[in-house]
Amino acid sequence: EVQLVQSGVEVKKPGESLKISCQGSGNIFSSFWIGWVRQRPGEGLEWMAMILPGDSSTKYSPSFEGQVTMSVDMSVRTAYLQWSSLRASDTAIYFCARRYCTSNNCYIDSWGQGTLVTVSS
Amino acid sequence: DIQMTQSPSSVSASVGDSVTITCQASHDITYHLNWYQQKPGKAPKVLIYDASKLQLGVPSRFSGSGFGTDFALTISNLQPEDLATYYCQHYDNLLFTFGPGTRVDLK
Numbered sequence: 001e002v003q004l005v006q007s008g009v010e011v012k013k014p015g016e017s018l019k020i021s022c023q024g025s026g027n028i029f030s031s032f033w034i035g036w037v038r039q040r041p042g043e044g045l046e047w048m049a050m051i052l053p054g055d056s057s058t059k060y061s062p063s064f065e066g067q068v069t070m071s072v073d074m075s076v077r078t079a080y081l082q083w084s085s086l087r088a089s090d091t092a093i094y095f096c097a098r099r100y101c102t103s104n105n106c107y108i109d110s111w112g113q114g115t116l117v118t119v120s121s
Numbered sequence: 122d123i124q125m126t127q128s129p130s131s132v133s134a135s136v137g138d139s140v141t142i143t144c145q146a147s148h149d150i151t152y153h154l155n156w157y158q159q160k161p162g163k164a165p166k167v168l169i170y171d172a173s174k175l176q177l178g179v180p181s182r183f184s185g186s187g188f189g190t191d192f193a194l195t196i197s198n199l200q201p202e203d204l205a206t207y208y209c210q211h212y213d214n215l216l217f218t219f220g221p222g223t224r225v226d227l228k
Binding site for chain 1: 157165166167170176206210218222
């Protein structure tokens with residue numbers, strides 16, 4: 001079973017940059033798309049984007065295109081999500097998640113524990 | 122783009138009750154519908170995939186039904202540990218779409 005372990009709590013000021021991480025266990029990390037989900041305080045789940053570690057292919061939700069950047073370092077089996085200039089509205093918990101597919105349908109079968117990002121002046 | 126709606130937004134029920142949550146897609150999605158449970162302070166976990174298939178390890182009191190645009194998640198014999206928010210989700214073209222969620226409280 002793949003486990004996803006995320007980096008810790010972050011407290012930042014508006015305008016600062018940030019990179020959070022998600023490390024996967026297991027030797028098939030490269031074979032599954034790894035995505036990011038935002039959950040603002042008291043709100044629902046929002047799909048942001050995902051990356052295929054094996055070749056760094058990416059897909060961004062239109063709502064998040066240009067707002068964040070994903071990357072991956074296969075040598076440490078870690079996916080990253082980064083911001084160049086944070087806003088207060090980026091305050092949220094960010095989950096990384098693994099996509100799993102049946103014949104024609106995909107769902108998330110593994111989740112990281114979440115990284116709380118607080119942006120406040 | 123396909124939009125997902127859920128109802129009700131919240132429901133209160135007693136231990137032992139049966140609770141049904143519905144999810145509607147804006148277009149026909151056949152059976153490509155999944156359900157998650159998120160307990161307070163925790164990451165979500167999948168309960169049902171392909172509209173009606175129970176994920177390994179999930180109690181059999183959870184069941185899913187539906188096809189096309191209308192789907193339902195039923196929790197039979199509600200237990201205290203079922204206090205959570207439940208989300209439906211559709212996947213298409215490398216994008217996930219979640220419903221807004223239904224909170225289940227215990228009376």
